[in-house]
Amino acid sequence: MGRRVIILAIMAVLIGTVTLIGCGGDGEATGTLQFHANGEDFVREGFVSKDGWSIDFDHVYVHLEDITAYQTDPPYDPHVTAIIDSDVEVGLPGAYTVDLAEGGEDADPILVGEVQNVAVGHYNAVSWQMEQASSGPAASYSLVIIGTAEKDGESIDFTISIEEEYRYCCGEYVGDERKGIVQDGDTADVELTFHFDHIFGDFDVPLDDHINVGATGFDPFAELAEDGKVNEDLASLQGKLSAEDYQTLVRTLATLGHVGEGHCYCDKQPQS
Amino acid sequence: MANKWKYIICLTFLLLTIFFLPTKAYAHGVDIEYTSSTTIEIVAAYDTGEPMSGAQVVVYAPDDPSTPWLTGTCDDEGRFTFSPDTSKPGTWAVQVRLAGHGDIVHIPVGQDAVASGGSGGYTILQIVLMSVCVIWGIAGTALYFLRRRA
Known part of the structure; x- marks a missing residue:
């Protein structure tokens, strides 16, 4: 009788130990990861282009797919490669057409979606596809910019649509705070940032600043206006813009995606 | 019987000592710090x-x-x-x-x-419980063999 009790006790101890070891894994702690899209103040408040056009945006639609956040160690460097070697990755299922101009001047970045019960840790890389939408306000385009530009009493309503698709691979967010650090039971976020000053330039910085040197500005688009309206896509712009302006536009579109102020690797260059 | 329990208690104390007490010994104390x-x-x-x-x-x-x-x-x-x-x-x-x-x-x-x-990811409670379980398992095994010998 006593021997049986001892054997049972030993077995119970072993089972308990194995159970405790099994429960002690790293995968237990989880949190929530949110994905935001941000056109920054340039889109929400409007701005003056490098060539003096005061631009206000009614809508800036981007169509996003394959949005993924990664934990990488060593941290992913977008200056080197598009290959993100990750330990943990979290994908946001679905496709989203987001209006970056939504909500007015004081609006927060747009919440694209969130994934719950993700592994804790630092999501220090993110990638996404900017693809043609199959339906909705950006149908057949990956990017649609709608707004009004004014200069010296002239007003131009413009719609610039981009059908080319891009994949942006980005490292860690660069900004006022560090993002993407998920702790147990808490919510963290990563941000898909879009820099439209790269296309139009920024009147507030010198003309020889690299942002303005590499930007198309708005003059080339204004020259295409008929009855105060511009409505073009990338294919039509290829035939109407000068070769230099078109190539500049093509280059800037590849640099549109950021993470805060952090740059991204664009691994799908548009056809020129 | 009393001897057996003394043996078990001593064994348990010995194991606890091995597990939890610091192994550092101090003779003529010299404390050198560096940065x-x-x-x-x-x-x-x-x-x-x-x-x-x-x-x-x-x-x-x-x-x-x-x-x-x-x-x-x-x-x-x-x-x-x-x-x-x-x-x-x-x-x-x-x-x-x-x-x-x-x-x-x-x-x-x-x-x-x-x-x-690397971190094992165990809480302090889990570590204590596992240690107790292991000690108790060893003690139980010892008790089992002692009983057979008797």
Whole structure:
């Protein structure tokens, strides 16, 4: 009788130990990861282009797919490669057409979606596809910019649509705070940032600043206006813009995606 | 019977001693402390080569990645120097920003220590319970064999 009790006790101890070891894994702690899209103040408040056009945006639609956040160690460097070697990755299922101009001047970045019960840790890389939408306000385009530009009493309503698709691979967010650090039971976020000053330039910085040197500005688009309206896509712009302006536009579109102020690797260059 | 229990108690105490008491012994106490200092210098510049003079610098230590460990500014040549706390091995992050432009660089400090110091992920309660279970298992085994011998 006593021997049986001892054997049972030993077995119970072993089972308990194995159970405790099994429960002690790293995968237990989880949190929530949110994905935001941000056109920054340039889109929400409007701005003056490098060539003096005061631009206000009614809508800036981007169509996003394959949005993924990664934990990488060593941290992913977008200056080197598009290959993100990750330990943990979290994908946001679905496709989203987001209006970056939504909500007015004081609006927060747009919440694209969130994934719950993700592994804790630092999501220090993110990638996404900017693809043609199959339906909705950006149908057949990956990017649609709608707004009004004014200069010296002239007003131009413009719609610039981009059908080319891009994949942006980005490292860690660069900004006022560090993002993407998920702790147990808490919510963290990563941000898909879009820099439209790269296309139009920024009147507030010198003309020889690299942002303005590499930007198309708005003059080339204004020259295409008929009855105060511009409505073009990338294919039509290829035939109407000068070769230099078109190539500049093509280059800037590849640099549109950021993470805060952090740059991204664009691994799908548009056809020129 | 009383001898058996003495044996078990002694064995348990011995194991507890092995598990939990420090192994360091002090004779003529000499306490030597040292500081290992590694200075890191970064140079921040735009793609054009123009230095990021006066750029804001934020340094994050690996043990608290959300809270700035150090803040400062680059000098006229875009340089910034700091000495990371070598007791905090891992990947240090240095963020540099100026007028809407910025980047972050990750610098490994004492990475060997990190690679060999992996965390098992157990809570203190789990560790204590596992230790008790192991000790009790050994004691039970000893009791079993003692009983057979008797």
